[in-house]
Amino acid sequence: MAETVVSPLPNEAHHAWMTHGDCRSKTRVFFAPHAERPQARARREAKARQICQSCPVLAECRTYARVNREYGFWGGESEEERALAGYAVPWPVGVNRRRQQAALTVLR
Numbered sequence: 342m343a344e345t346v347v348s349p350l351p352n353e354a355h356h357a358w359m360t361h362g363d364c365r366s367k368t369r370v371f372f373a374p375h376a377e378r379p380q381a382r383a384r385r386e387a388k389a390r391q392i393c394q395s396c397p398v399l400a401e402c403r404t405y406a407r408v409n410r411e412y413g414f415w416g417g418e419s420e421e422e423r424a425l426a427g428y429a430v431p432w433p434v435g436v437n438r439r440r441q442q443a444a445l446t447v448l449r
């Protein structure tokens with residue numbers, strides 16, 4: 342029986358640009374590890390920004406990340422920069438923790 346391969350992307354033709362990104366195999370530079378400190382985040386994002394500057398698909402990547410409200414560093418922009426441009430992620434990093442702390446404060 343032939344194995345069916347299902348693409349994780351909704352429409353591969355619209356995402357062909359992803360195969361041309363300069364960030365391929367550099368995932369750790371573009372997505373935060375658990376409990377990343379602000380200074381480490383600044384250093385990591387500076388490296389990502391440098392890689393993006395010369396990427397041939399920067400415009401496509403930025404648009405994709407904005408429209409899809411992606412997490413991480415995409416198209417030369419951090420999550421915070423996308424949020425300032427009007428494309429905030431649904432659950433920014435740290436929101437759950439702050440909500441838990443606020444709920445605990447109310448209960449005390």
Ligand code: SF4
Nearest residue numbers: 362364393396402416
């Ligand atoms: S612009 Fe940056 S994040 Fe987007 S594909 Fe290029 S290197 Fe990767």
